[in-house]
Amino acid sequence: MRISEIFRLVYLNLSQNKFKVILTSIGIVVGSATIMLVLAIGMGGRAEVAEQFKNLNAGAIDIAYGGESSFNMKDFMNGEMPDMENLGNEMQQFWGSAGNSGSTRDGDGSSGRGGFPGSGNMMQQFGNMFDGGSSSSGDEVILTTEDCEELELFVSGISDSTISYSSKASLEGGELESATTYTLAGVQSNYAGISNLEMAIGNFLTDKQNDSKEKVCVLGMSVAREIFGSAYEAYDSSVYIDGRPYVVVGVLGAMGTVASGISPDTAVFVPYETGIKYITGPSISPTVTVIAADVNGIGQVMADVETVLADNYEGATFTISDAGTKMEAASASNDTLTWLLISMSVIVFIVGGIGIMNVLFLSVKERTNEIGILKAIGCSRRDILIEFLMEAACISFIGAVIGVLLSLAITPLVELFSVRVELTLSGALLSLLFGVVTGTIFGLQPAYKASRLIPVVALNHE
């Protein structure tokens, strides 16, 4: 029999048993919807990770003075109790949150929060009241631009370096009714390039402005909007930082949430030397960021950096961390979650496939007489096998299509729970493919059974 005619018979059978087809395909509907959503959520997670790490340079290595543990005494003295869980483990997490909530010690390059210049440990800024004890040196070390130069000189494989620090500063001006505290970052001119920052308007800070300690600043997009209403209004205006006027020479493009370090949107950037002279004073704890020319050579560069620093600062402890490892870890974590969800989908598919198999077995039993008639008029085993397999494939395809449509309908509900969902055509095609393949595989045994029925037995089946 021609395949087209077998397909006509399949269509005839399915169109006359619509309800049965829907019931049979429920497993595949759920399986396809699940795998489509899982892939979409996985892609969403991947995009989320990529977005959060977009200010990181894969070759970036952060170097900050201090060990793993530290504690912000200023906050403590101000009555802000630290997170005791973090105190025992990752105190840097505390610093990170404190930085965003107004602590003058902000960011946390010391814990290697990921290749973001300016996220340095600033313990010293608050009088060195407490050191977590990780530093074995009695004297505090303040990294300087000279350290950058030395590292570039003595460590091969470094393509660029910068130094930065972050703090908190009180801003006035624009539409602000009262002084408001913002994150302040003292940076060099190459900071923007290293952190993948883009300008919305104006220019980033220059070496000349840094050398002459000019009172200029670059605002993050959120800061510009809060103070001036828009980036356009902010540009070339003045803000008062700790009472001194600073000209806004540029506004950064919106970056959104970032995974680590300072959020550029909510920060005010000033020239490194300007910040030290007028805002923070010399007691800072900067982070040096070096960029490995070859991402694959990061390990060696880190080892060499450690050697150079050990020579220069005997007994001092530095935290040296690279951004790439964190990005990989985040991606790997996301991949693991995706695979876990895909495994769940596969289980759903298997359950759906078993459902199809059971219904097809019943269908073969129910249609034994029909199979007998077909065999009596000369239908070959091949024709019957193909007919039942095509039925299984069609039921699965219908189920998979419904599943994909269902996932499209469910997506807005999932997004209500702040889960990022990235629906893709490839995900839909994969869901369809999985659905059809699963149904067909599980339909194989019933179809084979139907094709092997003995004509006279099938014909006399009651």
Place this chain on the structure above:
Amino acid sequence: MIRMKGINKGYMLGEEKLPILKNIDFSVEKGEYVAILGPSGSGKTTLMNIIGCMDEMDSGEYYLDGVAVHETPQDGLTDIRNKKIGFIFQNYQLIPTYNILQNIVMPLLVRGMTYQEAEAACMNTIHLLGLTDRIAHKPSELSGGQKQRVSIARALVGQPAILLADEPTGALDQSSGKDVLKLFRELNEMGNTIVMITHDLEVAKSAKRIVRIVDGQLFEE
């Protein structure tokens, strides 16, 4: 047309084999209308299944229209059923989900025709059997006599070597039964070879030749 020699067939009953057909010799010439008459359990249905290539014989030789059926593998029997035999069943054996036309064209579709070709090829037969205005109906919408006409139409469309009818009037009322037998005679007069199996002597009398089967053995009348 049909040459059977020394056909034996039995079924296993526990550990013993129960003989059903015993050394059957049977011949049918082209254009004959033969009735195989026998009571229930005499082996007539088993004989029909073997003639119709639906069941395998234990031993013996069987030639159908020149083809050695006893030497033909299973796949070949499928082809013989499609091209050389037209089955007419007691309970019609129509596919309930297909309409009348779809049921009738099936043997031609199995041969590899397209639906359009098959439809064109079977329209004369449909007209001959008076089913023209019923082709879009489902079997459940037809009377017993009409269903049997559909069954006969399906058997005829492939222009088989023989028409094999198993108790063709068994499920019909007397009037419909007579109509079917009249149709059989007309078909035979048109040159069709018919082998009919029945337990009813009156039905058998419509055939030109009657063969009795008793305890698995054939006797010419």
